[in-house]
Structures are given as C-alpha cells and as structure tokens.
Amino acid sequence: MIIVNLDVMMAKRKMSSGELAKRLGITPANLSILKNNHGKAIRFSTLDKLCRILNCTPGDLLEYREEEEGE
C-alpha cells in the first residue's frame, strides 16, 4: 500500500496544516484526508504543488509498504 508521509515532511518544514492547505489551495478537510491516508488518489498538480511548497520530491512524500495480512 502507498503511505503518504505528509505529516513527517510538514514537521520537518515546521509548517501547519492550515498554512499548507491555504498555500495548496485546498480545504483543510481535504488536506486531512490526504494526511491520514484516507485519500483514493492524488492529482499530479497537487503533488507538484506539495513538492514545491515543502521543497521535497514525490519519493519523500510517498512510500510503498507491504500490506499486512487481514488489512
């Protein structure tokens, strides 16, 4: 499964959810969906903005983890 490590990057860059949501141009509710891995997909445009704002690469934000049994 794909894990979004947005909270880790936000902590590294010392950026609040509200500020990131504002700069991304999305609602805090949608950012929360993304942060808590409840999202179904991420647009390239959103990923592009995230990388630019947080000064990182998609690899820093997304991680592949082997799915555990029964998950």
Added chain:
Amino acid sequence: MKTIGKKSLSSAVYHLLWVLLPLGVLALLASSVWVGLELHDLFLEQTVVVFPVLAIVGLAWLSGICCCLLLWQLIGIFRRLREGNCFTPDNVPPLTRSAWCLWGIGVCFLGVCVALFCGAGMQVVFTFFLSLLGAAAFLLLGAGVRVLSELYRRAVEYKLENDLTI
C-alpha cells in the same frame, strides 16, 4: 424548474407518493375483504370458470402488493433526493428492489394473460392483448430500472473516488 432539493419536483413527487401509499394500502386491505367474499362465493358455485377467475383476482392482488412495495422504495429514494443527497449508496438498493417489484407486476400481468387464455380463450381478446401489453411494459421497465440501478451504483463509486482524489 428545480428538480432536486426542497421545494422542487422531487419534493412534490415525494409528497404525492406519501398520498398514494396509504391509499394503495387501504385499497389493498379493502380489496382483501372483498376478494375473500367473492372467492368464497365462487367456491360455492363450483363452476368451470372458477380457476381463471381465482388466478386473475389473486394475481391482481399480488400486483397490488408489488405496487405498494414499489411506492415504499420510491419514497425512500425521493426523500434522499429532496434532502439533496443524489449520489449516495443508500439509493442503490431501493432502485434494485424497485426493479424486482416492476418485474413482479409484469409476471402478474403475464399470469393474467395465461389465465384469460385458459379460461375464456379468444373471447376476451382485447383484455388479453391489453394484459400482454402491460406485462411487456412492466418487464421492460423493470429491466430498465435494474440497468439504471447498476449505472447509479457505478456513478456513486466514481463520485466517491472523485471526492477522495485530492
């Protein structure tokens, strides 16, 4: 014209359905008593026409039940449309059940056709073809609603995916 939400076409249909359902249930209950008495008389007469008449009356009563169930399903759908919840997964099962109700009514009409043919032959040719037309219409409508429910289910899935695409 506003079609979805409060003070809209769906709201008007919702209220109309709430008028029709109690009327339908009342008619069904009243006809049960009447049908019971008629059948009792027919049994006593023991004529050859009894079986087809029994079948027609029974099937008409069954189609009445299907109609009431259909109205109940439609009330649920239109209530959610009135609230503005169009693409909700809750609307899919009632649509599927509506298709089954329509098929039920269609089968009842078919049964009436068979009973008419067996009981009266071609003496009631107009009623026979009218019933056959009714059967075809309801069976086709049921198939249409069943396909529509599947489309609706997929639309709900797409919406959910779209909502969770950030």
